Amino acid sequence: MCVAIPAQLTTRDGNRGTIDLSGSELEISLALVPEAQTGDWLLVHTGYALAVVTEAEAAETRALLNEVLGG
Amino acid sequence: MSNQLRDSAAVKTLTNKLARLERPIRIMEVCGTHTMSIGRWGLRKLLPPSLQLISGPGCPVCVTPVSYFDALWQLPDVTIAVFGDLLRVPGSHGTLENARARGMDVQVVHGPEQALKLARKRATVLAAVGFETTTPGIADTIRRAAEEKLDGFHVLCGCKLVEPALCALLDGKPDIDGFLLPGHVSAITGSNAFDFLPRDYAASGVVAGFEPVDILAALVLLARMICAGEPGVRNAYPRIVTPQGNQHAQKLIRDVFVPIDTEWRGLGIIPASGLGLAPRYAHLDAARHYGLSLDPVPEPPGCRCGDVLQGRMLPHECPLFAQGCTPSSPVGPCMVSSEGSCAAWYRYERA
Incomplete structure (x- = not known):
């Protein structure tokens, strides 16, 4: 039930946003991620964005994998 | 990134590391989405017999007690808005699918907000079930219904918290060395929320994503801490999870809900493990408004x-x-x- 999907924010109007899901548009709420900007990658669950994925955090994942794979 | 997270060479490197465990270990995957992912990618078959994965209480549908479903059957002629997973759970009178066949208006929603739309047309009860991942959206929906003074909207509270359930489980001293922690619950709570594992129970936990490499990398980190006898919490899903989590969402949960003692299927009543409505939203409580009974009901015979x-x-x-x-x-x-x-x-x- 806690499945959530990554999707890119295409437009934002106040607390509402649209994401692109393999070509189809879906309206979502941005009430939980007021910092989200058009173009950001979001984690979306039951119509709400839960988190914004930043480049720095994506780089942390790569660093962690290098640590685990190497060490 | 998803290619990297399904890379067969990385999977092989990680499973080789896990094949050289110093002692047998038992790890519980708390989250149902992990259970599915482990099955879907066949990961269990890649693990050595010395590493046992067991599923925990992390599927919100599975831990919702029979009494919750029976309460929905007690509702008068209203629209019941439910997540699709709830439709087929048998209660004492049958499933919600059976209820629909008998003429009750049961509508599947993909998100809690859709219940607001339904409530603008007809009295609607949102069956609010979920962990911290789902609860903030439900909280936002409740806040909006109150703001709009939407008379026809009520909510049957069934939301639960992961931490008290893990504590209740650990208080029973189970044979578990560590936990694969739920990635999307942690997106809200933050990885720091699990610091109680090493502090209070000398148990380890690693927050994990849902791709095969995410899960295996988290298992390697867990195995290292367990075999070294140095319990700790690590975050192996930093692209989504931060130490503090989503503080807007946490505040919304605190504003709308208060912790209450609640019944978990299989675990019984756990203190302060459920979420009831805060006093300013209490008028939206479906159990109170419609006088529903949530007294515990026996499990189906033979069910384990x-x-x-x-x-x-x-x-x-x-x-x-x-x-x-x-x-x-x-x-x-x-x-x-x-x-x-x-x-x-x-x-x-x-x-």
Whole structure:
């Protein structure tokens, strides 16, 4: 039930946003991620964005994998 | 990034590391989405016999007690808005699918906000079930219904918190060395929320994503801490999870809800593990408005979901598994929910 999907924010109007899901548009709420900007990658669950994925955090994942794979 | 996270060479490197464990270890995957992912990618078959993965109480549908479903049956002629997973859970009177066949207006929603739309047309009760991942959206929906003074909207509170359930489980001193922690619950709570594991229980936990490399990398980190005898919490899902989590969402949960003692299927009543409405939203409580009874109701005869949810029994060890209880004709909730341990075992792990 806690499945959530990554999707890119295409437009934002106040607390509402649209994401692109393999070509189809879906309206979502941005009430939980007021910092989200058009173009950001979001984690979306039951119509709400839960988190914004930043480049720095994506780089942390790569660093962690290098640590685990190497060490 | 997803290619990297499904890379077969990385999978091989990680499973080789896990093949050289210094001692047998038992790890509980708390989250039903992990259970499904482990089954779907066949990860159990890649692990050595010395590393045992057991499913925990992390499927919200599976831990929702029979009394919750029975309460929905007590509602008068209103629209019941539910997440699709809840439709087929048997209560004392049947499933919500059966209720629909008898003329009750049960509508599947993909998000809690859709219940607001339904409530603008007709009295609607939102069946609010979920962990911290789902709860903030439900909280936002409740706040909006109150702001709009939407008379026809009520909510049957069934939301639960992961931490008190893990504490209740650990207080029973189970044979578990560490936990694969739920990635999307942690997106809200933050990885720091699990610091109690090493502090209070000398247990380890690693927050994990849902791709095969995410899960295996988290298992390697867990195995290292366990074998070294140095319990700790690590975050192996930093692209989504921060130490503090989503503080807007946490505040919304605190504003709308208050912790209450609540019944978990298989675990009984756990203090302060559920969420009831805060006083300023209490008028939206469906149980109060419609006078619904939520008194505990007995489990279906023979059902061992309680033992499965606590990791005391593997799904196939239940006498009903694949005999009287199958995904097309489930007895207990672990076989109903697509993320239930028994449904995942039936689909992926049967010999």
